[in-house]
Amino acid sequence: MQVVNNHKRLDSSILDHSTSCRKAGGQRERESTMSSIAAYYNGKTVLITGATGFMGKVLMEKLLRASPNVEAVYILVRPKAGQSMQERVANMVKSKVFDRVREDCPNFQEKIKPINAELTQPNLAISAKDSQELLSRVNVVFHCAATVRFDEPLKHALLLNVMGTQQLLLLARQMQKLEAFIHISTAYANCNRRNIDEVIYPPPVETKKLCDLVEWLDESIIQEITPKLIGDWPNTYTYTKALAEYLVQQEKEHFNIAIIRPSIVGASWHEPFPGWIDNFNGPSGIIIAAGKGILQTVKVNNDAVADLIPVDVVINLILAAGWHTAVHRPKTMMVYNCTTGGINPFCWGDIGYYVISTFKRNPLEQAFRIPRAQTTSNHLINQYWIAVSHKAPAMLYDFYLRLTGRKPRMMKIFNRLHKSMMLLEYFTCQSWEWSSENMNMLMAQLSPEDRRLFNFDVRQLHWSEYIENYCIGAKKYLLNEDMSGIPAAKQHLRKLRNIQYAFNTTLLVIIWRIFIARSQMARNIWYFVVSLCYKFLSYFRASSTIRH
Ligand SMILES: CCCCCCCCCCCCCCCCCC(=O)SCCNC(=O)CCNC(=O)[C@H](O)C(C)(C)COP(=O)(O)OP(=O)(O)OC[C@H]1O[C@@H](n2cnc3c(N)ncnc32)[C@H](O)[C@@H]1OP(=O)(O)O
Numbered sequence: 001m002q003v004v005n006n007h008k009r010l011d012s013s014i015l016d017h018s019t020s021c022r023k024a025g026g027q028r029e030r031e032s033t034m035s036s037i038a039a040y041y042n043g044k045t046v047l048i049t050g051a052t053g054f055m056g057k058v059l060m061e062k063l064l065r066a067s068p069n070v071e072a073v074y075i076l077v078r079p080k081a082g083q084s085m086q087e088r089v090a091n092m093v094k095s096k097v098f099d100r101v102r103e104d105c106p107n108f109q110e111k112i113k114p115i116n117a118e119l120t121q122p123n124l125a126i127s128a129k130d131s132q133e134l135l136s137r138v139n140v141v142f143h144c145a146a147t148v149r150f151d152e153p154l155k156h157a158l159l160l161n162v163m164g165t166q167q168l169l170l171l172a173r174q175m176q177k178l179e180a181f182i183h184i185s186t187a188y189a190n191c192n193r194r195n196i197d198e199v200i201y202p203p204p205v206e207t208k209k210l211c212d213l214v215e216w217l218d219e220s221i222i223q224e225i226t227p228k229l230i231g232d233w234p235n236t237y238t239y240t241k242a243l244a245e246y247l248v249q250q251e252k253e254h255f256n257i258a259i260i261r262p263s264i265v266g267a268s269w270h271e272p273f274p275g276w277i278d279n280f281n282g283p284s285g286i287i288i289a290a291g292k293g294i295l296q297t298v299k300v301n302n303d304a305v306a307d308l309i310p311v312d313v314v315i316n317l318i319l320a321a322g323w324h325t326a327v328h329r330p331k332t333m334m335v336y337n338c339t340t341g342g343i344n345p346f347c348w349g350d351i352g353y354y355v356i357s358t359f360k361r362n363p364l365e366q367a368f369r370i371p372r373a374q375t376t377s378n379h380l381i382n383q384y385w386i387a388v389s390h391k392a393p394a395m396l397y398d399f400y401l402r403l404t405g406r407k408p409r410m411m412k413i414f415n416r417l418h419k420s421m422m423l424l425e426y427f428t429c430q431s432w433e434w435s436s437e438n439m440n441m442l443m444a445q446l447s448p449e450d451r452r453l454f455n456f457d458v459r460q461l462h463w464s465e466y467i468e469n470y471c472i473g474a475k476k477y478l479l480n481e482d483m484s485g486i487p488a489a490k491q492h493l494r495k496l497r498n499i500q501y502a503f504n505t506t507l508l509v510i511i512w513r514i515f516i517a518r519s520q521m522a523r524n525i526w527y528f529v530v531s532l533c534y535k536f537l538s539y540f541r542a543s544s545t546i547r548h
């Protein structure tokens, strides 16, 4: 009952709100008044970590577009690559991902309040003044920051994914107006299990003891014992995400928490633009390598489920979960497995097929070879194709570069690609089953308007269409290639096809010449075939003369 009243109050309160983007966002605001989720965030102060990352940007964009009257969005940002925090944020808000919100609400950046922070430092390296501001104002925390690298040294992964989370939780505990804390984990945090429920599993070690241990141990020793420590987890990323989940759960008595576990987050389905993507993580780098004709073979189990999930689906679920956690305050901490496999399954083999057919219709510029992908889970067959269709062409091309006075580079690219493939194959050669009851339950609680504005119903996802948009999005947003260049790219593919035909024919002739020079039987077959062709031609010429 109280929740219902709260709702009514929220809905009417947003009508009174002074609006900074009234004109451009008039329509959107009318929509927001009907959406309980959008209405909830209007007037709230939100804190986002990892806002400069792939998911953080989409989260911030959607929040500012759906709830233009959000009070403020604090983001924790570190200086990086010679850029100050302010420079990074100024560049970020100019990027394409914010085009739609910029159109609706030209001054959207005024709502964004960057805070200098480094999650691996004591107290997150936030100044006392900033810290005070956060403690007195923040209503909702979205914790996205993490290292997502599979080859991250254990010490750094622990410092950021575990201790960073711990420090953020300590800060959150002191926030006077905190209504919800949403932690972004990964569906693969428990990938050492086949069936993964929406519960927190006991951690493999006592987190505090492990953190103490790595603090004083020498880096080289940690490196050496890492495989033993992580046990049946495939990398330090998934291992530390599992430890972080447990830490988050420990705080559930202090404030309202929910954990979101997305599987493999891919390009957007609809928002802000179909196919939007801005980094090479997960399948994106592999898809591009295939489109460029560099990757010709990949080790995947064709029938294993490829649990891809579009980034906008994840963000809609995160925002809906934030609203639900704050308004409905579930008695138990909710864990949402945000996956597609159990609801709308799709296999790795199908992805390979759709990727290649899309790139044949919409080729990437300056492809190395014609896009083609052998997908196999057999190690020996994969190694054979690596030798034939990766290493041999790379060596030939590097030889050609050397001959023409240029620096060889293809072998280096392939070595990096093979390293990435090796780290990813754990995820592409097996299937997991995640329960997704909480996601379905949340969907059932949304109003029709919320379901439309914050859609995370993956049953509506058409995979072929999605993969096509993904590939085109990678071309447009990752490689900055213009669609007007497609005719030239197709011409380039035709040139490559001709080169390949000429090369294959020459190779066949050379092999055959060597063969008939050495074997009497091959010579006999050769003479037989030539005389047969001669007879056929003579017969054809004679019959056409008689007809005339
Ligand atoms: C026919 C297709 C068939 C389809 C099959 C597709 C199969 C896909 C399989 C995907 C499985 C993914 C499973 C993930 C499951 C876990 C879920 C999560 O939570 S996971 C959470 C998600 N986490 C992950 O997914 C992390 C996985 N990634 C990693 O851990 C690391 O990238 C690495 C260890 C693999 C390589 O490390 P390293 O060798 O050090 O290389 P760096 O990374 O440092 O990149 C260096 C530079 O190269 C740039 N660049 C890259 N690719 C390309 C490209 N294709 N072109 C051009 N450029 C490219 C890159 O931008 C960078 O530029 P800059 O910034 O220097 O300017």
Ligand SMILES: NC(=O)C1=CN([C@@H]2O[C@H](COP(=O)(O)OP(=O)(O)OC[C@H]3O[C@@H](n4cnc5c(N)ncnc54)[C@H](OP(=O)(O)O)[C@@H]3O)[C@@H](O)[C@H]2O)C=CC1
Binding pocket: 049, 050, 051, 052, 053, 054, 055, 056, 076, 077, 078, 080, 117, 118, 119, 120, 143, 144, 145, 146, 147, 148, 160, 184, 185, 186, 187, 241, 261, 262, 263, 264, 265, 266, 279, 281, 282
């Ligand atoms: N992408 C995926 O496929 C999946 C991601 N997830 C989870 O989603 C979340 C977001 O992932 P995604 O957006 O892809 O990751 P990104 O790598 O794109 O972004 C990571 C973010 O964390 C920030 N960050 C990293 N180190 C620090 C630090 N020391 N101090 C402060 N900030 C830091 C980065 O800031 P900076 O720009 O300064 O580096 C960046 O904003 C993560 O928790 C990840 O585990 C879960 C499942 C799948």
